[in-house]
Amino acid sequence: MVSRVIPVDNFDLVIFGGTGDLARRKILPGLFRRYHSGQMPADARIIGAARSDMDRKGYQAEVKKALEEFVPKDARSEKTVNGFLDGIDYVTIDAMGDGGWKELSTMLRKDVVRAFYFSVAPSLFGPLAERLHGHSCAGPSCRIVVEKPFGRDLESAKALNKTLRDHFDESQIYRIDHYLGKETVQNLMAVRFGNMLFEPLWNAQYVDHVQITVAESVGVDGRGAYYDKSGAMRDMMQNHLMQLLCLTAMEPPSRFDPDAVRDEKLKVIRALEPVTPEHIVRGQYVSPEAGASYLEQVEDPESITESYIAMELAISNWRWAGVPFYLRTGKRLKARYSEIAVVFKDAPHSIFGQAAGRHRNVLTIRLQPNEGMDLFVTIKEPGPGGMRLVDVPLDMTFADALGPEAEDVPDAYERLIMDVIRGNQTLFMRGDEVEAAWAWTDPLIEGWTERGDRPYTYDSGSTGPEEAAMLLHKEGRRWREIRP
Ligand code: NAP
Numbered sequence: 251m252v253s254r255v256i257p258v259d260n261f262d263l264v265i266f267g268g269t270g271d272l273a274r275r276k277i278l279p280g281l282f283r284r285y286h287s288g289q290m291p292a293d294a295r296i297i298g299a300a301r302s303d304m305d306r307k308g309y310q311a312e313v314k315k316a317l318e319e320f321v322p323k324d325a326r327s328e329k330t331v332n333g334f335l336d337g338i339d340y341v342t343i344d345a346m347g348d349g350g351w352k353e354l355s356t357m358l359r360k361d362v363v364r365a366f367y368f369s370v371a372p373s374l375f376g377p378l379a380e381r382l383h384g385h386s387c388a389g390p391s392c393r394i395v396v397e398k399p400f401g402r403d404l405e406s407a408k409a410l411n412k413t414l415r416d417h418f419d420e421s422q423i424y425r426i427d428h429y430l431g432k433e434t435v436q437n438l439m440a441v442r443f444g445n446m447l448f449e450p451l452w453n454a455q456y457v458d459h460v461q462i463t464v465a466e467s468v469g470v471d472g473r474g475a476y477y478d479k480s481g482a483m484r485d486m487m488q489n490h491l492m493q494l495l496c497l498t499a500m501e502p503p504s505r506f507d508p509d510a511v512r513d514e515k516l517k518v519i520r521a522l523e524p525v526t527p528e529h530i531v532r533g534q535y536v537s538p539e540a541g542a543s544y545l546e547q548v549e550d551p552e553s554i555t556e557s558y559i560a561m562e563l564a565i566s567n568w569r570w571a572g573v574p575f576y577l578r579t580g581k582r583l584k585a586r587y588s589e590i591a592v593v594f595k596d597a598p599h600s601i602f603g604q605a606a607g608r609h610r611n612v613l614t615i616r617l618q619p620n621e622g623m624d625l626f627v628t629i630k631e632p633g634p635g636g637m638r639l640v641d642v643p644l645d646m647t648f649a650d651a652l653g654p655e656a657e658d659v660p661d662a663y664e665r666l667i668m669d670v671i672r673g674n675q676t677l678f679m680r681g682d683e684v685e686a687a688w689a690w691t692d693p694l695i696e697g698w699t700e701r702g703d704r705p706y707t708y709d710s711g712s713t714g715p716e717e718a719a720m721l722l723h724k725e726g727r728r729w730r731e732i733r734p
Contacts, residue, residue: 258671260291260362264354264387266345266378267369268298268309272397274316276428277369280663282317285334286326287660289668297339297357299350309340345374351385364392365670372399372410379417388417393670395424398489400679402480403695404688411681420681424670429490430677431662431669434621435497438590439511441615441623443502448613451594452569458610458727459574461591462494464617465583465732469535469710470547470557478548481555482532486579488691492519493679494617495575498590499565508675512683519686523564525694532698532705533558533715535582542710544582554698556705557581560718576722578729582710585734588617593727606639614730622647 263281265273284290298309317331339357343350358364366382368375375396382388396414401407414423429435442448451457464486470477477485496515503510534544534557541547544557558580565575594611609628616622624643631638660668669677697703706715713719713732722728 255287255289257289257291258294258363258668260294261365261671262295262297262358262362263365263367263667263671264297264299264358265367265369266299266343266374267367268340269300269302269304269312270369272369273298273367274312275320276663277367277667278313278316279320280661280667282321282331282334283325284660284664284668285337286330292333293337294362295337295339295357295359297341297354299341299343299354301342301344303342304340306338306340310335310338313338345370345378345381348381351381351387355385355387358387363671363673364389365395366392367395367667369397372396372401375410376413376416379414383417390419390422393422393424393673394418395426395667395670397426399480399484400425400489400684401688402484404685404692407684407688411685415681421675423678423681424666424675425679425681425684426663426666427489427493427679428662428666429493429617430497430679431664431666432617432621433665434615434617434623435494436677437623438497438615439506441613443506449502452592454569454571454573456594457573458593458595459576459725460498461593461730462491462498462575462577462589463591463730463732464491464494464579464588465585465713466579466581467583467586467711469542469582470544474547475549477557478550478553478555482557482559482579482581483691483695487559487561487577488687489679489684491577491579492687494590495563495577496683498592499570499575501569506676508678509680511676512680516680516683516686517567518565519683519690521565521567521570522690523566524690525561525563527697527701527703529562529721530694530698531558531560531715531718531721532556532703533580533708533718534705535580535710536707537582537710539710554702554704558583558705558708558714558718560714560721562721574725576727576729578714578718580708580714584711584713584732586618587732587734589730590615590617591730602637602639606637609639609641612641612730620647 265277267273281296314335341350341354368378401410496518499518500514503514536543545551560578563575592613596610612626614624623646626641626643628639628641631640706717708715
């Protein structure tokens with residue numbers, strides 16, 4: 251396969267919160283990898299901005315440390331690291347004060363793409379936006395990038411959107427959900443809408459059910475106080491899993507353009523039926539190891555916040571009438587594993603008799619680890635002894651199918667930041683999508699909070715509470731394995 255790195259236009263990218271964890275772990279290493287691949291123009295500029303008092307050299311040294319920590323040795327060279335650092339600048343700025351802004355405005359060039367990454371707490375978005383305008387740093391063609399959480403309920407999401415829209419047009423706002431930047435997630439659209447094979451089967455007539463799993467093996471370790479205010483529903487289900495659901499269930503957009511795609515995703519959220527309590531299972535992990543159970547890692551020993559949630563959703567439209575979508579996500583599970591599985595119905599009549607067993611086609615889209623797809627098809631088990639059937643995967647692991655180039659695909663952050671520079675919002679959430687997702691989520695959270703529903707417990711390293719298995723068992727289905 252021939253590498254096709256398409257360079258982006260020249261840019262100035264200001265990272266507010268340039269000294270923070272996200273900038274060090276994701277944003278700067280991601281930008282470096284794009285530089286290393288030759289996608290970034292040689293004189294593109296990245297300007298870190300935070301309150302810490304530092305000069306350009308000091309910040310360059312910090313960035314170098316972050317690259318050494320978060321970019322593998324074989325993915326960097328002294329030459330590319332030094333070249334990248336040449337384009338790094340720093341300005342000391344307090345989002346709540348007025349020092350440093352004049353300096354920033356003189357640093358910014360007029361004839362290049364201008365983007366501001368708000369890698370700071372959401373409470374600083376308003377003050378930052380006001381000062382960017384007040385000091386003539388922002389114009390109608392600049393872009394801003396914001397990170398989740400996009401509110402913690404509908405009301406706060408609306409307030410946040412208003413703050414942003416008071417200063418920027420929706421076409422300038424890039425809300426990052428890094429799940430949308432994953433190669434496989436985009437491949438889901440390519441598979442659905444680039445092939446004749448799948449789309450005719452992608453409906454209630456042929457699909458039995460869909461499972462979406464985002465399993466994490468880590469716990470809340472060290473982030474307990476923050477996580478306990480949010481829980482799996484707010485932290486993962488309302489955003490990442492909801493986005494995966496939308497891409498799986500949406501109608502074909504008329505074009506692969508930002509608003510056409512986002513309109514279709516929004517229709518899916520609006521078609522979700524309210525979920526009743528018997529279709530939701532929440533859990534908290536427990537561990538025999540001292541201090542390793544959820545309730546020992548958060549401040550409130552009586553907390554009813556969930557570290558796991560599974561639910562059965564129904565989409566009320568013609569395509570999906572009667573097809574359950576089972577979604578689950580949790581911490582401290584058996585493995586770090588994420589996939590979307592579209593499970594097709596049984597053949598209407600088996601000519602092989604009961605002894606051949608029950609076989610179903612399943613298309614799985616793996617997000618992690620080993621991004622790729624599998625299509626399980628039924629074939630005859632080789633050898634003598636009559637017609638025994640077996641399901642085998644047609645494996646489409648990208649790295650195997652496409653060669654070494656596929657191993658070098660940009661990670662989600664790299665791709666999304668380059669999309670910001672290109673001005674392509676397709677893989678970013680629009681404000682109305684975020685609000686619709688909260689409008690659907692809020693009553694569910696209010697319901698279990700008012701009832702005081704206590705989550706079930708599950709063992710660390712397991713697949714979640716046993717009660718979650720019952721969600722599917724009662725319909726004669728089962729969760730797919732969470733594989734290490
Ligand atoms: P962090 O490590 O606490 O960093 C915060 C950054 O903001 C620091 O660079 C800090 O530098 C700067 N800052 C704080 N107050 C400021 C002010 N008044 N003016 C200017 N700069 C200020 O936070 P983070 O983990 O990087 O997260 C940043 C944002 O991304 C948060 O909204 C978070 O929810 C979101 N997010 C983070 C992750 C992640 O993996 N870390 C993932 C998803 C979303 P100074 O102290 O020097 O000012």
